[in-house]
Structure formats: structure tokens, C-alpha cells
Amino acid sequence: MREPVHSFTHEAMTTTFEVIIAGQEHAYARQASAAVFREVERINNLLNKYDAGSDIGQVNLLKADERVRVSIETLECLEKAIWAYHISGGLFDPTIGTGFHELVVDRSTFSVGWKKGGKGEIDLGGIGKGFAIDKAAEILKDWGVDKVVINGGTSTVLARGKEWDLGVGGPWGTKAGFTSVHLKNQALSGSGTEVKGAHIINPKTGKPATRHLAAWAIHPSAATADALSTAFMMMAPEKIKLLCAANPGTVAFVVAPDESLIKIGV
Amino acid sequence: MELNRTQFMQTAAAAGTLLATTKARAVENAKLAAKKNPDQLNIALIGAGAQGRILTESCLKIPGIRFIAICDIWDYSQRYSQRYLKKYGHEVNVYEDYQELIATEKDKLDAVVIASPDWMHAEHANACMNAGLHVYSEKEMSNSLEKAASMVHTAAATGQLLQIGHQRRSNPRYIHAIEKLIHEVGLIGTVTNATAQWNRAKTEDLGWPKKYEMGADTLAKYGYNSMTEFRNWRWYKKYGGGPIVDLGSHQIDLFEWIWGVNPKSVIASGGVDYYPNHEWYDNVMCIYEYDTPDGMARAYYETLTTTGHRGFSEAFRGVNGTIEIAEVPQRGNSALREAHAPDWQPYAEKGLINSVAAPIAKTTTKNVAVDVRVTAEAGAWPLPVELTKPAHQPHLENFFNAIRYGTPLNCPGEKGYETAVAVLAVNRAVASGQRIEFNPSDFHA
Numbered sequence: 001m002r003e004p005v006h007s008f009t010h011e012a013m014t015t016t017f018e019v020i021i022a023g024q025e026h027a028y029a030r031q032a033s034a035a036v037f038r039e040v041e042r043i044n045n046l047l048n049k050y051d052a053g054s055d056i057g058q059v060n061l062l063k064a065d066e067r068v069r070v071s072i073e074t075l076e077c078l079e080k081a082i083w084a085y086h087i088s089g090g091l092f093d094p095t096i097g098t099g100f101h102e103l104v105v106d107r108s109t110f111s112v113g114w115k116k117g118g119k120g121e122i123d124l125g126g127i128g129k130g131f132a133i134d135k136a137a138e139i140l141k142d143w144g145v146d147k148v149v150i151n152g153g154t155s156t157v158l159a160r161g162k163e164w165d166l167g168v169g170g171p172w173g174t175k176a177g178f179t180s181v182h183l184k185n186q187a188l189s190g191s192g193t194e195v196k197g198a199h200i201i202n203p204k205t206g207k208p209a210t211r212h213l214a215a216w217a218i219h220p221s222a223a224t225a226d227a228l229s230t231a232f233m234m235m236a237p238e239k240i241k242l243l244c245a246a247n248p249g250t251v252a253f254v255v256a257p258d259e260s261l262i263k264i265g266v
Numbered sequence: 267m268e269l270n271r272t273q274f275m276q277t278a279a280a281a282g283t284l285l286a287t288t289k290a291r292a293v294e295n296a297k298l299a300a301k302k303n304p305d306q307l308n309i310a311l312i313g314a315g316a317q318g319r320i321l322t323e324s325c326l327k328i329p330g331i332r333f334i335a336i337c338d339i340w341d342y343s344q345r346y347s348q349r350y351l352k353k354y355g356h357e358v359n360v361y362e363d364y365q366e367l368i369a370t371e372k373d374k375l376d377a378v379v380i381a382s383p384d385w386m387h388a389e390h391a392n393a394c395m396n397a398g399l400h401v402y403s404e405k406e407m408s409n410s411l412e413k414a415a416s417m418v419h420t421a422a423a424t425g426q427l428l429q430i431g432h433q434r435r436s437n438p439r440y441i442h443a444i445e446k447l448i449h450e451v452g453l454i455g456t457v458t459n460a461t462a463q464w465n466r467a468k469t470e471d472l473g474w475p476k477k478y479e480m481g482a483d484t485l486a487k488y489g490y491n492s493m494t495e496f497r498n499w500r501w502y503k504k505y506g507g508g509p510i511v512d513l514g515s516h517q518i519d520l521f522e523w524i525w526g527v528n529p530k531s532v533i534a535s536g537g538v539d540y541y542p543n544h545e546w547y548d549n550v551m552c553i554y555e556y557d558t559p560d561g562m563a564r565a566y567y568e569t570l571t572t573t574g575h576r577g578f579s580e581a582f583r584g585v586n587g588t589i590e591i592a593e594v595p596q597r598g599n600s601a602l603r604e605a606h607a608p609d610w611q612p613y614a615e616k617g618l619i620n621s622v623a624a625p626i627a628k629t630t631t632k633n634v635a636v637d638v639r640v641t642a643e644a645g646a647w648p649l650p651v652e653l654t655k656p657a658h659q660p661h662l663e664n665f666f667n668a669i670r671y672g673t674p675l676n677c678p679g680e681k682g683y684e685t686a687v688a689v690l691a692v693n694r695a696v697a698s699g700q701r702i703e704f705n706p707s708d709f710h711a
Contacts, residue, residue, distance in 0.1 A: 030473075031470070031472070031473025032473070032475075034470060034472070034473070035473075045656075052595070052652045053654060053657065054656075057654065058654050058655070061654055069327045070327075072353045142342070142478070143475040143476070144476055
């Protein structure tokens with residue numbers, strides 16, 4: 001018998017978050033989803049670059065050689081971004097080429113800032129939604145809600161607790177025959193040219209990413225999947241293969257310019 | 267740009283300049299300074315719920331503040347805060363009973379931050395001050411004026427500092443708008459009216475994780491009738507004051523700051539219109555009158571919890587213009603010039619406001635004697651000061667600077683009491699359907 005599910009939505013981070021919960025009563029699922037959305041708002045208040053009082057807003061206002069104390073969550077998210085930056089050869093770059101290598105993240109003083117040489121402008125749009133999903137999923141452990149899908153505006157989705165059959169939207173997926181995926185304790189994130197046109201800027205060239213038509217990344221962490229899908233849009237398939245091999249649990253689906261589907265790590 | 271005292275303190279602290287002056291001041295005020303070590307103030311948190319967490323996050327960004335204990339009656343909140351603080355290297359002792367916390371920790375503590383439900387503020391704050399500890403208490407001071415007054419009396423009797431959490435009073439954007447632009451420069455002329463609102467879309471009652479449900483015994487021991495009432499205490503008369511107090515208090519507090527006087531009367535309407543299981547009014551509208559040195563002024567306030575229309579913001583309306591402002595700048599951060607007002611460009615040149623594109627230009631229409639049109643639309647001149655910190659941080663910094671250096675508090679208990687008198691009267695006005703007249707003596711605890 002199919003288990004009934006309850007779904008709830010919330011506007012945040014300029015998109016619609018959705019929580020789908022199985023195995024709980026509706027009222028309890030609704031309260032738990034409200035706790036999820038509160039956590040998403042809390043993370044947004046730390047990472048929102050448009051708010052001068054947020055952690056990232058403050059970091060962007062700093063000059064070279066200045067530091068500011070930030071929250072532990074901002075440190076964690078930036079550390080993950082730095083990892084993705086290095087592992088992608090600089091193609092995942094939250095400063096879009098303006099100086100991510102100048103960033104200093106100092107755990108011992110809970111501070112973030114810039115080296116003496118210069119500074120960049122951080123936009124965590126390529127990882128923040130996934131990071132908020134990971135954090136929100138931690139809250140649900142307290143609630144005893146284990147079978148859940150958390151969806152950040154259809155670009156990043158985390159599926160927990162059972163095997164979820166999820167649709168993969170978009171014209172390139174359909175054309176390439178990639179329309180659904182089974183996930184359990186994994187996140188899927190997609191980047192492509194169909195939703196906003198070619199909106200990913202290659203930090204190396206300053207031009208829109210055009211290597212692939214679309215790319216998806218699967219990883220246990222939604223933040224990691226979010227960052228990798230952006231990087232995969234710009235990475236050669238051989239490089240993606242190396243990355244997936246070096247990081248067990250990472251899977252990539254890429255739609256090449258000839259509309260063929262390349263599967264890596266499956 | 268000339269900086270006022272608060273901005274000066276913040277700039278100095280942020281830039282790390284004038285350290286020598288600051289240190290000298292600390293020595294001068296040695297008696298006011300922290301009991302143990304001004305470089306590290308030891309603090310405790312009583313009430314580790316949603317608001318307590320916001321204050322905790324802000325405290326952790328202020329150098330030299332160390333949590334050594336937390337207290338909450340709910341083990342879920344205890345666990346959350348203890349774990350959160352541990353990530354920052356703050357190992358805290360955890361208490362269910364605040365009296366035990368005070369008895370055990372008072373010799374190590376400098377100050378306590380109180381973010382418990384409103385009805386417990388006075389009991390918690392008074393006990394802390396009586397134990398020789400400075401107190402930052404969330405607003406509203408209490409849902410009972412008698413209890414609120416007791417906090418002012420205790421602060422006076424013990425000499426301890428008591429800061430009330432009307433954090434806009436320490437926000438450099440509000441200080442610039444009110445003290446600089448309105449009071450000092452007179453940018454918008456005589457302020458005859460103010461309006462403010464805090465409206466929220468309908469929400470469900472808060473729930474709780476099943477495995478952390480408190481037992482009936484524990485709830486009863488601390489005075490809560492049920493888990494639902496504990497989680498949603500703001501809606502119940504025993505514990506809180508409803509939306510006019512939770513939301514309105516922050517903004518109604520500004521009216522006194524603008525005009526320098528407390529209201530002379532209030533009329534109000536409201537009711538339990540939408541949420542049948544709540545006790546407090548979900549929609550409230552009220553009008554205050556202020557007998558100011560410049561003449562009569564009126565302020566309209568509404569808090570609606572069934573629609574998010576217009577969100578939260580304040581407008582101070584003078585004869586020469588209006589300042590629209592909100593704690594979140596995207597919701598309000600500009601001065602609007604009346605068409606007849608003196609040129610504002612000189613103020614922009616001094617950096618007091620930012621200049622904007624000219625308002626809609628007057629055009630000439632050919633072959634007509636008179637061009638009849640509405641008053642030219644006011645141009646919006648953005649305010650130049652940003653708050654580059656979380657909203658509560660400057661108010662906490664002001665409190666800690668008061669302990670360390672003798673900096674005056676931006677919202678001492680006396681000021682918080684005045685606002686409590688004005689705000690709590692709205693609920694009485696709604697209940698009675700009567701206009702409430704205030705005597706100036708009503709505002710003295």
C-alpha cells in the first residue's frame with residue numbers, strides 16, 4: 001500500500017521550498033514542516049548577500065585584510081564552498097572570479113575576511129539553498145520525521161528515510177531520456193540552460209557556461225550536490241569522472257551539446 | 267559626517283582604533299566595570315527559546331562575551347542551546363530552575379540575558395539584580411504593570427543595570443533618522459503624525475517534537491496549563507500581552523523617542539477575529555495623541571495577524587516631508603520631500619541623506635492658461651546609514667559597554683516602563699471600548 005504523504009510550501013531565498021513528509025499525521029507533519037521553514041529563514045538571514053547585517057553582507061562590506069565574526073553555519077557553508085572551489089579547479093566560485101582565493105576562513109576565531117592582497121564579492125546562491133536543506137533536515141531528526149523530501153525550488157532536492165521516486169524536469173532531461181530518479185538519503189541538484197537561460201557564469205572566462213546543456217549532481221549532502229551541479233555545467237566529462245571517482249557517493253548526469261546523456265558514477 | 271555617541275562607540279569598536287582612550291575609560295570607570303575581568307564578561311541566558319537563540323547568536327559575535335550557564339524549563343531548548351554554544355567553545359552549565367542557576371553561578375557571573383515569556387521577566391530580572399547581576403531583559407517588561415514597575419524599583423535599589431530589549435533604540439539607522447535628521451537638522455519639519463504597522467500572514471500554532479513533550483507535572487510546576495499554551499504563550503493572557511505587545515511595542519516605543527513626550531490618550535479597536543482558540547486580540551488598531559511642545563500630534567498603529575499586507579515599517583510624517591523606515595531596510599529607508607519644502611540638496615551634500623534623481627519634473631502644457639495637476643510626487647532620498655550587524659547586536663553591545671565603560675543605556679528600565687504603560691493600555695482600551703486618558707504620573711514606576 002502506498003504511504004500517504006503530506007506536502008507544504010514556503011517562499012524563501014527567492015524560490016519556493018517544499019517539504020513532503022510520509023508516515024506522519026497531517027497536523028504533526030505541518031508543524032514539523034513549519035520548523036523546517038523557520039530553519040531555512042534562519043540560514044537565509046545569515047547568508048543573504050542583500051542584507052548588510054547578515055554574515056555574508058558583512059563579509060562583502062569588508063576591505064582587504066579585514067575580518068568579521070560570523071556564525072558557525074556561515075563558516076561551515078564557506079568551508080564547503082572552498083572545498084567545491086578546489087575540487088572543481090575553481091569552476092565553482094561564489095565570487096565569480098572576483099577573488100575567492102583571497103577569502104580567509106578562520107575557525108579558531110570564528111571569523112571570515114580577506115587576505116591583504118584583495119577581496120571578492122560573495123554570492124552563495126550556488127550552494128546556500130542546498131546548505132539550508134541540509135540544516136533543515138537535521139531539525140527533522142528531533143521531530144522523529146525520517147521519511148521526508150525537502151525541495152529547494154526544484155533545483156535541489158534531498159530525499160531521506162526511504163527510496164523516493166522523483167521526477168527530473170526540464171526540456172533537456174526529457175530530450176536526453178533522463179526523467180526520473182530514485183533517491184534514498186541522497187540529494188539531487190540540477191543546473192541547466194532551460195530555466196533562466198544560460199545563467200551560470202564561468203568564473204574563468206566571465207561568460208555564460210555553455211559546455212553542457214544541463215547537469216545534475218547526486219551526493220548525500222544537498223549543499224555539496226548544489227555546488228557540484230554548478231561546477232559540472234562547466235567541467236569536461238573526463239574531469240567529472242575523476243571527481244566522482246575520488247568522492248564516493250557522487251553521481252553526475254550531463255546533457256552534452258548534442259543532447260546525449262552522459263552518466264558518471266552510476 | 268559627524269557621528270553621535272553610539273555611532274562613535276561602534277565605529278571605534280569596529281575599527282579597533284582609539285583603543286587607548288577606551289582602555290583609559292575602562293580604568294576610570296573601574297567600579298562600573300565588570301566584577302571580574304572587563305575583557306571577558308561572563309553571562310547566562312534565562313529563556314533559551316526562539317528569542318533567546320537570536321540574542322545568543324548576537325552575543326557570540328561580540329568580543330569578550332562568554333556564556334557560562336543557561337536556564338530553560340524545556341529540555342529541548344536546553345539541549346539546543348547547550349550544543350550550539352559548545353560549537354563555539356562555550357561549555358555551559360544547564361539549569362531548569364533559575365534560582366539554582368543564580369545560587370550556583372552568581373559569583374562567576376557579570377550579567378544575565380533574559381528571554382523568558384513576558385510574565386516571568388520581573389521574577390527572573392529581580393532575582394538576578396538582587397543577586398548583584400546586571401540584566402538585559404527582553405521586552406515587554408511584563409504583561410502586568412505592577413510587575414514591570416518592580417523591575418525599575420529593583421534596579422534603583424540594587425544599582426544594577428537594567429536594559430530593556432527595544433533594540434531600535436541602539437540601531438544606528440534609527441539614531442540617524444530620529445536624533446540627527448528629525449531632532450537636530452529638522453529635515454521634515456514639525457512632525458505632526460506618525461504611523462506604523464506590523465502585519466503578518468496567518469500562521470498555525472507552534473508545535474513541538476513528540477519526544478520532547480514536557481510532562482504535565484513539569485508544566486504545572488512552572489505555571490503552564492498545557493504544552494500548547496507553553497509553546498504559544500504569546501496568545502494567552504496569563505503569560506503575555508498579545509500581538510500589540512509582541513510586535514507593536516517595538517514601534518510604539520519610537521513615538522516617544524520622536525516627540526520626547528508620552529501619549530496623553532489612546533483609543534483602540536481589536537478582537538479575537540480569526541483564531542478561535544486564542545485569548546489575545548489577533549487584529550488591533552489604535553490611535554494615540556501626543557501633546558508635544560510643537561503642538562498636538564497623533565500616531566496610528568495597527569498589528570494584524572491575518573494578513574501580511576504592508577509588513578512592518580514606520581513613517582514619521584512632518585510638514586516638510588516623511589521618513590519611512592523599517593528594521594529591514596528593504597521595507598523602508600528613505601526620506602520623502604514635500605513639494606513645497608526647502609531644497610534638500612544641501613543636506614545630501616553634507617552626507618545626511620543620499621541624493622536621488624529629481625522627482626517628476628513639472629512640464630509646461632502649451633496653449634492653456636493653467637496646468638492643473640496633482641502635487642508633484644515626492645522624491646525618495648535614501649538614508650545613508652547602514653546597520654552592518656544583526657538587528658539586536660548594537661543593543662546588546664550598548665548593554666555590555668554600560669557594564670564595561672559606564673556608557674549610558676539606550677533603553678533603561680524607566681524608559682521600558684514608559685513604553686509598557688503606553689502599550690498595555692491598548693489592550694485595556696480594546697476590552698473596555700473606552701478612550702484611555704493618561705496622566706504624566708502614570709509613566710513613572
